Amino acid sequence: MNKTVTSAAAAVADIPNGATIMFGGFGICGIPENLIAALVARRVTGIHTIGNDMGIDGFGLGLMLEAGMIASHTGSYVGDNKLLESLLVSRSFTINLIPQGTLAERIRAAGAGIPAFYTPAGAGTQIAEGKEIREFNGRPYLLEHALHADFAFVKAWRGDRMGNLVYRKTARNFNPVMATAARVTIAEVEELVEPGVLDPDAIHTPGIYVHRIIQGERYEKRIERRTVRKVPA
Amino acid sequence: MNKTVTSAAAAVADIPNGATIMFGGFGICGIPENLIAALVARRVTGIHTIGNDMGIDGFGLGLMLEAGMIASHTGSYVGDNKLLESLLVSRSFTINLIPQGTLAERIRAAGAGIPAFYTPAGAGTQIAEGKEIREFNGRPYLLEHALHADFAFVKAWRGDRMGNLVYRKTARNFNPVMATAARVTIAEVEELVEPGVLDPDAIHTPGIYVHRIIQGERYEKRIERRTVRKVPA
Amino acid sequence: MTHLTDQKKRERIARRAALELYDGAYVNLGIGIPTLIANYVPAGIAVVCQAENGMLGVGPYPFEGQEDADLINAGKETVSELPGCCYFSSADSFAMIRGGHIALSFLGAMEVDELGNLANWTIPGKLVKGMGGAMDLVAGARRVVVTMEHTSKKGAPKILHRCNLPFTGIAVVETIITDLAVIRVTKQGLVLEEVVPDTTVEHVQSATEAALLIPAPPRIMAV
Amino acid sequence: MTHLTDQKKRERIARRAALELYDGAYVNLGIGIPTLIANYVPAGIAVVCQAENGMLGVGPYPFEGQEDADLINAGKETVSELPGCCYFSSADSFAMIRGGHIALSFLGAMEVDELGNLANWTIPGKLVKGMGGAMDLVAGARRVVVTMEHTSKKGAPKILHRCNLPFTGIAVVETIITDLAVIRVTKQGLVLEEVVPDTTVEHVQSATEAALLIPAPPRIMAV
Numbered sequence: 001m002n003k004t005v006t007s008a009a010a011a012v013a014d015i016p017n018g019a020t021i022m023f024g025g026f027g028i029c030g031i032p033e034n035l036i037a038a039l040v041a042r043r044v045t046g047i048h049t050i051g052n053d054m055g056i057d058g059f060g061l062g063l064m065l066e067a068g069m070i071a072s073h074t075g076s077y078v079g080d081n082k083l084l085e086s087l088l089v090s091r092s093f094t095i096n097l098i099p100q101g102t103l104a105e106r107i108r109a110a111g112a113g114i115p116a117f118y119t120p121a122g123a124g125t126q127i128a129e130g131k132e133i134r135e136f137n138g139r140p141y142l143l144e145h146a147l148h149a150d151f152a153f154v155k156a157w158r159g160d161r162m163g164n165l166v167y168r169k170t171a172r173n174f175n176p177v178m179a180t181a182a183r184v185t186i187a188e189v190e191e192l193v194e195p196g197v198l199d200p201d202a203i204h205t206p207g208i209y210v211h212r213i214i215q216g217e218r219y220e221k222r223i224e225r226r227t228v229r230k231v232p233a
Numbered sequence: 234m235n236k237t238v239t240s241a242a243a244a245v246a247d248i249p250n251g252a253t254i255m256f257g258g259f260g261i262c263g264i265p266e267n268l269i270a271a272l273v274a275r276r277v278t279g280i281h282t283i284g285n286d287m288g289i290d291g292f293g294l295g296l297m298l299e300a301g302m303i304a305s306h307t308g309s310y311v312g313d314n315k316l317l318e319s320l321l322v323s324r325s326f327t328i329n330l331i332p333q334g335t336l337a338e339r340i341r342a343a344g345a346g347i348p349a350f351y352t353p354a355g356a357g358t359q360i361a362e363g364k365e366i367r368e369f370n371g372r373p374y375l376l377e378h379a380l381h382a383d384f385a386f387v388k389a390w391r392g393d394r395m396g397n398l399v400y401r402k403t404a405r406n407f408n409p410v411m412a413t414a415a416r417v418t419i420a421e422v423e424e425l426v427e428p429g430v431l432d433p434d435a436i437h438t439p440g441i442y443v444h445r446i447i448q449g450e451r452y453e454k455r456i457e458r459r460t461v462r463k464v465p466a
Numbered sequence: 467m468t469h470l471t472d473q474k475k476r477e478r479i480a481r482r483a484a485l486e487l488y489d490g491a492y493v494n495l496g497i498g499i500p501t502l503i504a505n506y507v508p509a510g511i512a513v514v515c516q517a518e519n520g521m522l523g524v525g526p527y528p529f530e531g532q533e534d535a536d537l538i539n540a541g542k543e544t545v546s547e548l549p550g551c552c553y554f555s556s557a558d559s560f561a562m563i564r565g566g567h568i569a570l571s572f573l574g575a576m577e578v579d580e581l582g583n584l585a586n587w588t589i590p591g592k593l594v595k596g597m598g599g600a601m602d603l604v605a606g607a608r609r610v611v612v613t614m615e616h617t618s619k620k621g622a623p624k625i626l627h628r629c630n631l632p633f634t635g636i637a638v639v640e641t642i643i644t645d646l647a648v649i650r651v652t653k654q655g656l657v658l659e660e661v662v663p664d665t666t667v668e669h670v671q672s673a674t675e676a677a678l679l680i681p682a683p684p685r686i687m688a689v
Numbered sequence: 690m691t692h693l694t695d696q697k698k699r700e701r702i703a704r705r706a707a708l709e710l711y712d713g714a715y716v717n718l719g720i721g722i723p724t725l726i727a728n729y730v731p732a733g734i735a736v737v738c739q740a741e742n743g744m745l746g747v748g749p750y751p752f753e754g755q756e757d758a759d760l761i762n763a764g765k766e767t768v769s770e771l772p773g774c775c776y777f778s779s780a781d782s783f784a785m786i787r788g789g790h791i792a793l794s795f796l797g798a799m800e801v802d803e804l805g806n807l808a809n810w811t812i813p814g815k816l817v818k819g820m821g822g823a824m825d826l827v828a829g830a831r832r833v834v835v836t837m838e839h840t841s842k843k844g845a846p847k848i849l850h851r852c853n854l855p856f857t858g859i860a861v862v863e864t865i866i867t868d869l870a871v872i873r874v875t876k877q878g879l880v881l882e883e884v885v886p887d888t889t890v891e892h893v894q895s896a897t898e899a900a901l902l903i904p905a906p907p908r909i910m911a912v
Binding site: 001112160164195203207 | 492522549550552553565568605
Binding site: 105119166167172199 | 338342345346347348349350351352353369370374378399400401402405432433434435
């Protein structure tokens with residue numbers, strides 16, 4: 001079994017205009033840099049993006065936004081992308097804001113065959129408008145539905161050609177759950193290894209969820225907010 | 234922070250009669266041997282047990298059954314314990330059978346703050362009787378509720394005194410999800426190490442879920458069905 | 467008609483079931499006949515077997531002396547690892563199953579009917595052993611293939627107009643593979659697709675309560 | 690009354706908030722003032738900080754040159770590891786939060802009211818930046834502590850009879866810690882428990898729209 005694709009360009013070659021795509025990452029940590037770049041190079045349009053946020057201007061999903069490729073976005077936060085802010089102010093862009101935990105759980109539900117579940121997050125708020133509200137043990141909960149995608153772009157630290165993935169530190173974030181929720185999951189990794197190299201007890205995403213895998217190139221891995229302490233003298 | 238308790242006896246000393254307790258393990262693989270033994274030694278009664286199955290005669294939950302400590306059991310399968318079979322035939326025991334995936338997901342829901350969710354497993358069967366049935370995309374699903382416990386007994390391979398746990402191979406099974414679903418989770422490990430020893434990327438159960446941890450002793454780790462190949466000559 | 471031993475029947479079923487496999491398929495093999503399927507995977511094809519207790523990449527039984535109490539399949543038998551295998555919790559395992567990620571689930575059956583309903587977990591009045599993961603598997607796998615002897619030990623049909631026993635799942639079975647035939651469950655009913663070389667269509671029908679549709683001449687089932 | 694700089698006010702709030710910590714507590718510190726609380730953890734107390742992007746055991750900012758793009762907190766700042774830390778996915782992180790495993794969540798607020806309602810995510814007519822994880826945190830943490838300046842920059846009360854802004858959560862706030870006072874949300878209403886040494890109960894009430902209950906003389910708030 002070999003799910004390796006030779007390039008990011010080849011891995012995204014069949015993505016049509018109008019596709020719904022999930023993007024792993026939190027801010028610009030753990031984002032699929034190579035796959036985004038390859039998709040931007042193809043200039044597909046009308047993409048419905050799902051991701052916690054839209055990264056920053058000039059990097060990550062910001063590049064797709066600047067290229068005019070995005071028709072709508074579903075996420076929990078948009079505050080760090082100035083172009084997105086201005087598009088929202090001018091009402092030229094559709095955004096669907098969801099509490100971060102509900103976003104994660106809706107994606108997990110899609111991967112786990114759970115069509116809907118109840119959550120306390122957002123009960124009594126604007127988020128509850130139009131949603132079914134139900135009490136359990138005297139407390140109100142909202143009915144939330146599974147969130148699926150056509151494609152998921154995920155970034156891992158290491159992976160093997162069967163699609164098994166291991167993430168590194170907080171670059172894990174939304175990647176594992178998104179890997180489960182799309183018809184086609186495409187993974188890029190910093191290091192592609194042979195099956196048997198990764199510790200079977202320490203694999204985060206079982207290969208069953210990954211349909212294509214590429215060895216990423218030239219990772220920038222930018223830092224959004226570099227905060228440091230002085231080294232004691 | 235040190236959650237280490239000096240002995241299995243001390244770890245289970247406050248468990249009252251009538252408590253609801255979850256037991257990790259599948260068959261007799263990955264069961265909390267030491268904690269079960271300590272509880273049997275205390276001869277508490279009226280325990281409501283939750284676990285995939287009841288192990289085998291003379292080992293695992295079978296010991297509690299033989300000691301007459303169990304008031305009811307919730308699980309997915311009972312077929313490998315002969316005493317349990319006879320108790321069921323004589324109707325002197327209450328058992329609540331749940332599809333294995335629904336059992337796992339109900340326990341996960343309890344740990345994850347999801348009071349209820351919909352699942353396709355069991356729709357149209359006896360399991361659906363008395364349950365809310367709802368269609369999503371034209372397919373029937375059952376509403377299932379979170380399953381909580383007072384205590385969870387889990388068995389890990391390695392753990393540290395902050396409660397971080399790592400499981401080994403298929404001994405993982407129900408342990409991690411049960412660790413999240415009880416008021417008090419008690420873990421036993423084959424090797425107790427200092428914080429910082431376990432790879433932070435490879436911890437299966439974050440310490441937040443574990444309230445007490447003990448170094449287990451004299452693991453029997455029996456095998457239920459020893460199936461082997463001949464070594465080629 | 468040849469009279470086969472039970473063991474021969476089981477091998478015949480498993481061998482034919484293995485032809486449903488394809489390269490790269492993720493499959494779950496139930497207890498009994500389905501477990502045997504692993505012995506007949508066609509050459510040049512790599513499949514990944516899932517054990518619902520929490521493993522992908524289940525290998526054969528270990529060599530003597532290499533049994534590991536921490537490494538068992540869903541039948542509680544000791545197994546071995548294949549390269550690229552991985553482990554996960556029961557919750558993650560059934561998320562995988564329920565979420566439609568398992569391509570093929572092979573299970574045994576007590577009864578199957580022409581609506582694709584399956585009964586394989588309990589007989590009223592007898593001891594209830596529990597459904598284990600069967601209800602989740604039939605609800606979640608993308609294709610459910612029943613592998614079973616065509617009739618009961620007493621010769622009674624197991625492929626029925628309607629199941630009499632309590633259901634494991636409703637309209638879940640897609641293919642039935644027996645020691646006599648391969649039958650596809652369709653909206654129109656049960657289509658007889660293949661029969662073994664040593665029997666006749668008439669015999670298969672006589673051993674089947676449900677009416678078998680024969681839109682095209684059945685192929686010879688590989689045995 | 691002393692006139693404090695904004696920075697001094699924020700430090701004062703963070704220092705008092707740190708007294709809510711206890712040994713072994715698992716806490717989530719929001720962006721802004723809550724982040725400062727980590728600087729004032731009392732001696733002899735070990736707490737474990739969660740970052741909702743997927744980490745327990747968040748350490749201080751890394752030493753210069755040791756920043757790691759793969760290691761950030763929920764404010765997207767580079768951080769370091771403490772021994773015993775661990776990582777998990779966003780889904781697992783919010784399962785942890787929603788499931789009531791976080792003992793204390795400290796957040797900033799635009800408005801809080803006497804029912805414990807919280808508004809801290811959006812102002813109608815202004816740009817919506819998104820709620821991030823705030824709605825999940827206030828719904829899931831066992832105790833929600835609001836840390837904020839007592840009034841707006843213009844001096845308008847932020848502790849209200851009823852919030853005017855869209856809610857983040859209903860009846861979720863348990864304690865309010867400001868540069869002037871510590872207020873507990875109870876079924877009877879807002880109880881003034883502590884006031885800073887350099888102000889008066891009357892001043893605190895005048896800076897508060899909601900009526901403050903004073904069942905016992907307020908203690909002096911540690912500053």
